[in-house]
Amino acid sequence: MMFFQIFFALSFLFSFSNASDFCVGDLNAPQGPAGYSCKKADAVSVKDFVFSGLRAAGNTSNLLKVALTPAFSTQFPGVNGLDISLVRVDYAVGGRATMHTHPEAAEILVVIQGTLYAGFISTTNKVYTKTLEEGDVMTFPKGLMHFQINVGKSGALAFAFYSSASPGVYLMDNAWFANDMPTDILQETTFLDPDQIKKLKGLLGGTG
Known part of the structure; x- marks a missing residue:
């Protein structure tokens, strides 16, 4: 009898552990400050953990000559609750991501192609800027104003990674x-x- 009680208890704990391995976002439910509520376990599939939307370049025919293709929890439900996400950034010649902040996340920018001039401003108004080449990485602390400008003679490509599934x-x-x-x-x-x-x-x- 004791064996079955222990087996039942361990089975319960194991099931609870598996259930809390992840919280795939239920995109049909409202999004709250902590993200989306969890999709039911029997509705989760491998498709929730794979996102192919970053393969193609975005359309840079706009005022800023920049295209952002996000993989946030809204597009990529598998990152819900994981405090990670990313975005593809395509810059035409002269393209720029003007001054902005991400209230919910720090950012790491990886330059894949081209040359970017990037920087941020601290809360003491100190300016940190750098020309970034292919393979360079720069971090932007959470909540601080920052920017990137394509200063090269051709298009540029970067991927930005965030410490939130919904960086804002x-x-x-x-x-x-x-x-x-x-x-x-x-x-x-x-x-x-x-x-x-x-x-x-x-x-x-x-x-x-």
Whole structure:
């Protein structure tokens, strides 16, 4: 009798351990601060742990001449709860990832092709910049403003890895000019010329 009790207890613990090996995101459920809720175990397949969306280059025909192809929990449910994710970044000549932050994650950028000028600004306003060549890696601490610019004569490619399955992004230019904040308020809070503010609002789709 004792043998069966021990066997049952061990079986229960083993099942619980397997169930907590991962938490594949249920993309049909709401996403909360901790990510998606877990998909039922019998609905999980190997497809949840494989993502092929980074094979092809993105379309860089846009204002910034940059294409971002993410593999976050929303696209890649297998990384849900694992505190990891990545994005493919394609840069046309002159392409740039303008000043932005990732509120939920630190970033490591790996240059696969081309030449990038990249950097970040610390909370003490110290600037750290470097020209990165193929094979170089640079890290951007969590929450700090950073950027990358393709300064080469051809297209560039990089992969960015994050310490979160959903790193979030906060674009400085969009935060200021892609909204309905009145121009006079922006003038008072940024010291920018009103004509320049209106020009940037028009460029980025803002009003006011």
